[in-house]
Amino acid sequence: MVRKGNSRKLLSTEREALILRCMAEGIKTVGGLVEELNVSEATVRRDLENLEQQGLLRRVHGGAELVKNPKTEPVFAEKTGLHASEKARIAHLAEQCINDGDTIFLDGGSTVLELARLLSDKKGLTIVTNSLMAASELMETESRLVIVGGEFRPLSRTLVGPLTGNTLKSLHIDKAFLGTMGLTLEQGLTTTDVNEAYTKHLAAEVSDQVYVLTDSSKIGTDQFVTCDPISAVDYLITDAGISQEMIKQLKKQKVEVIV
16 A cells, blocks of 8 residues: 555655555554565654654554654654644534635644645635745646745744745735644644744734644644644534534534534
């Protein structure tokens, strides 16, 4: 599925991203990873050790398991492999919330990138983004594409910080679609980087409606810096892992939860 039929030797970072994706899809044994990646057992064990040191998984007898709420932010390629099936379903729900002719903002989240890949058939969209990954998916579509300027953040492949304000503050956006590294009732939306938090906040501020797209593993966790309070969120699109109690509390905050 991942490696078969491909003769190119994968880099260690590529293998690690594929291992995370395999584990998210249910392949958790060393033997299963060896077969899937078509590499040696020693290579898989070395990659698992590296991923454990990064805090992304823990090794167990015969294999490994994902860490549910890693405190360090993984690189973008690794993010895309975490909870991949949930992210795909969340993106499909979000796509149904976008109408032809809308002006939307897409941030740099890996779930939001899945949404960007679904927009080629929409008509008359104006898409504003700070994500170079989303922009690369959209540049061949008929949508009007606006890329905000800013400082390049390699970890998320986004443009962030005060320079993004020069563009965002002059715009009116119908719907902002934001990812998040953490979400709690007390801290709201949180992330690991101050400049990224600033840009997310600006995008929410100039948008009529704010949609947060996140798998349920992020709910109930918080990170270093708050982007926006819960009161800034209009819709939360997530998977069935969210608790009924959290849904109840979010509704009290006038956040509509779409599962």
